[in-house]
Amino acid sequence: MGMIANLAPAGLTAGRDELGFREWTSARASNRIADYDLVILGGGCAGLSLAMRLAALGTRCPRTLVIEKRSSYTNDRTWCFWGESSKAVEHLIRQRWQRVTLRDGDRVVAVDCSAMPYQMITAEAFYEYALRVISESERIDLATGVVLASEPLKIGNEWRVATNQGLFSGAKVVDTRPPPPPQIGAATLWQSFYGCEIETECDIFEAGCAELMHFTPGPADQVNFNYVLPFSARRALVEATVFGVEPVGRGELEGELRDALHRRTRGVECRVLRTENGILPMGGTRPGKALDATYVKAGLSAGAGRASTGYAFQRIQRWADHCAEVLSHGGLPFDHPADPALLRALDYLFVSVIRSWPNAAPSLFLGLFEKTDTSRMIRFLSDAGTLADCAAVAAALPAGLFIREIPRAIGRKFGELAGRRGR
Numbered sequence: 001m002g003m004i005a006n007l008a009p010a011g012l013t014a015g016r017d018e019l020g021f022r023e024w025t026s027a028r029a030s031n032r033i034a035d036y037d038l039v040i041l042g043g044g045c046a047g048l049s050l051a052m053r054l055a056a057l058g059t060r061c062p063r064t065l066v067i068e069k070r071s072s073y074t075n076d077r078t079w080c081f082w083g084e085s086s087k088a089v090e091h092l093i094r095q096r097w098q099r100v101t102l103r104d105g106d107r108v109v110a111v112d113c114s115a116m117p118y119q120m121i122t123a124e125a126f127y128e129y130a131l132r133v134i135s136e137s138e139r140i141d142l143a144t145g146v147v148l149a150s151e152p153l154k155i156g157n158e159w160r161v162a163t164n165q166g167l168f169s170g171a172k173v174v175d176t177r178p179p180p181p182p183q184i185g186a187a188t189l190w191q192s193f194y195g196c197e198i199e200t201e202c203d204i205f206e207a208g209c210a211e212l213m214h215f216t217p218g219p220a221d222q223v224n225f226n227y228v229l230p231f232s233a234r235r236a237l238v239e240a241t242v243f244g245v246e247p248v249g250r251g252e253l254e255g256e257l258r259d260a261l262h263r264r265t266r267g268v269e270c271r272v273l274r275t276e277n278g279i280l281p282m283g284g285t286r287p288g289k290a291l292d293a294t295y296v297k298a299g300l301s302a303g304a305g306r307a308s309t310g311y312a313f314q315r316i317q318r319w320a321d322h323c324a325e326v327l328s329h330g331g332l333p334f335d336h337p338a339d340p341a342l343l344r345a346l347d348y349l350f351v352s353v354i355r356s357w358p359n360a361a362p363s364l365f366l367g368l369f370e371k372t373d374t375s376r377m378i379r380f381l382s383d384a385g386t387l388a389d390c391a392a393v394a395a396a397l398p399a400g401l402f403i404r405e406i407p408r409a410i411g412r413k414f415g416e417l418a419g420r421r422g423r
């Protein structure tokens, strides 16, 4: 066992010592450099996903340190996804919706997705499970409440990672720290959202049906909609979402969320249980390849999100499955594979059309779900689409609008690439 033992994460895990977390002695306290085969920077979705798979390798697990900035984990998000889940997290699925709806004014599209339900994992369940699995491994240390003092430095064959808790070293680094704060131009579009989980006094939700997009009026250059995930007849996550060129902060979305709650509860008393918010990139350019093969970036900052949806959870799980497998054989870590060229082009054009014609977005989305066979649509959304699925999705879109957008999308892409080189 190395000099750092797992840190009992506070917050989520108060009194978690019974689960077997050990006391954490900092490297600074013992004034030595701790050596690892692998250092993972950031213990969020990507960092913990990789670490929990490595933990499952037993003695084949490389000696790993996860450095995480937060000192406690909270139920800070819900991860939803379509399609087949990675085996490592399948048992964590808390909710499956057999039907989803999209609404624009009086027009409603209801989709029966019982064959491939929309699924949800809470961050709470995910963190709790990941932390337990990691704490049971003798070969992985999780250091929470630790921040980097400077960027990792390669000296000889090892990476030196200086932190507020001392110096660590590792032969390989997987960096899952989040991307820089969102700014105009860094993504083709930003998906900003603010939501709260509520409990109402009487039954108002249909637990089997998720409201994917309920479009609402907003500024001409934005697409505004509400997203409602009912967990029971009295409990749901209600979110106000905006697609726009500018990232929109939580404060600016407060009014939208209030309206969304009012629209959905129609005055019925409700209690707010928790809130969540985020700003996800849609489109934009992937970061360039790392110069050193022993240092890779992963997670949202490494382009894990799907351009057309911003969704990243499933993609991170697939990456973690493969990356752990390669590391277990002494291989080098790797980042997220790029999507096939056709998918990239379709996604980029789609996001570009929404950016240019935000007022067309509601009918685009409703039309897509209405005209495309549900299985094809879900395979497409979950990165499992065949050529025929992509063709079916493309055929459901208004050809004129998309053809007109092509020159603008190409120009925009060149602009973004030039911007990346300039940064």
Ligand SMILES: Cc1cc2nc3c(=O)[nH]c(=O)nc-3n(C[C@H](O)[C@H](O)[C@H](O)COP(=O)(O)OP(=O)(O)OC[C@H]3O[C@@H](n4cnc5c(N)ncnc54)[C@H](O)[C@@H]3O)c2cc1C
Residues within 6 Å of the ligand: 041, 042, 043, 044, 045, 046, 047, 067, 068, 069, 070, 076, 077, 078, 079, 080, 081, 146, 147, 148, 176, 177, 178, 276, 277, 278, 279, 280, 298, 299, 300, 301, 304, 310, 311, 312, 313, 314, 316
């Ligand atoms: C509220 C919310 C809801 C989402 N819902 C969905 C969804 O339904 N479906 C979907 O597919 N995707 C969803 N996403 C997008 C994506 O799946 C998540 O953002 C996911 O958590 C990204 O994983 P990550 O590991 O890249 O980043 P994170 O999970 O954010 O992990 C990064 C970690 O790095 C830590 N860190 C930061 N700075 C440092 C530092 N200097 N040193 C060490 N550690 C540091 C952070 O504390 C954090 O734990 C959602 C995102 C948010 C914010």
